Amino acid sequence: MGRPIIITREPVEQRFWRRVNKSATNGCWLWTGAVYPNGYGHLGGVYEERDIRKPVSRYAHRLSYEFCVGKIPAGLQVLHRCDVRHCVNPKHLFVGTQKDNVQDAISKCRATVCSNNAMAKLTEADAIQIRKEYEAATIKRGVRAALSRVFRVSHITITRIIKRERWKYAEHFIGKSNPHQP
Ligand SMILES: [Zn+2]
Numbered sequence: 745m746g747r748p749i750i751i752t753r754e755p756v757e758q759r760f761w762r763r764v765n766k767s768a769t770n771g772c773w774l775w776t777g778a779v780y781p782n783g784y785g786h787l788g789g790v791y792e793e794r795d796i797r798k799p800v801s802r803y804a805h806r807l808s809y810e811f812c813v814g815k816i817p818a819g820l821q822v823l824h825r826c827d828v829r830h831c832v833n834p835k836h837l838f839v840g841t842q843k844d845n846v847q848d849a850i851s852k853c854r855a856t857v858c859s860n861n862a863m864a865k866l867t868e869a870d871a872i873q874i875r876k877e878y879e880a881a882t883i884k885r886g887v888r889a890a891l892s893r894v895f896r897v898s899h900i901t902i903t904r905i906i907k908r909e910r911w912k913y914a915e916h917f918i919g920k921s922n923p924h925q926p
Pocket residue numbers: 771772773826827828831832833836
């Protein structure tokens with residue numbers, strides 16, 4: 745006994761970065777490892793100073809923040825500017841409180857109830873028009889902001905419509921009964 749423990753495992757940072765895909769065009773660094781049902785990526789087998797004998801599973805975005813930015817202040821959460829939960833780009837991360845996280849989610853219309861309301865405000869025709877306007881604009885800068893003012897929905901909703909994450913099949917529904925119309 746008393747022999748030093750030789751850790752032959754690949755260092756955690758190396759294991760971490762092997763699971764990151766930086767090729768997304770929007771700048772997100774996507775976690776390609778395991779993802780929890782809540783959408784956040786995680787890495788198992790992480791040894792922490794407080795108990796080096798017992799490996800733990802850690803959120804990928806929190807690890808990224810620690811590797812690239814520094815220690816996460818006690819009690820604070822690491823939040824996403826980009827709203828992509830399995831993104832680990834430190835430039836897309838910031839620290840905040842639980843309350844900030846909830847407010848952030850509401851402002852981005854990520855919470856389900858809020859998303860539904862945001863969608864209910866628009867019709868399929870609106871979604872089609874938003875895409876057309878955006879595609880027609882030769883200079884894209886400021887177009888999303890303008891559309892967000894015109895249609896009175898969040899910037900993120902406009903972005904999602906343009907990317908077809910929302911109202912994916914809007915064109916398909918035109919001419920059919922519209923469940924969102926009064
Ligand atoms: Zn991101």
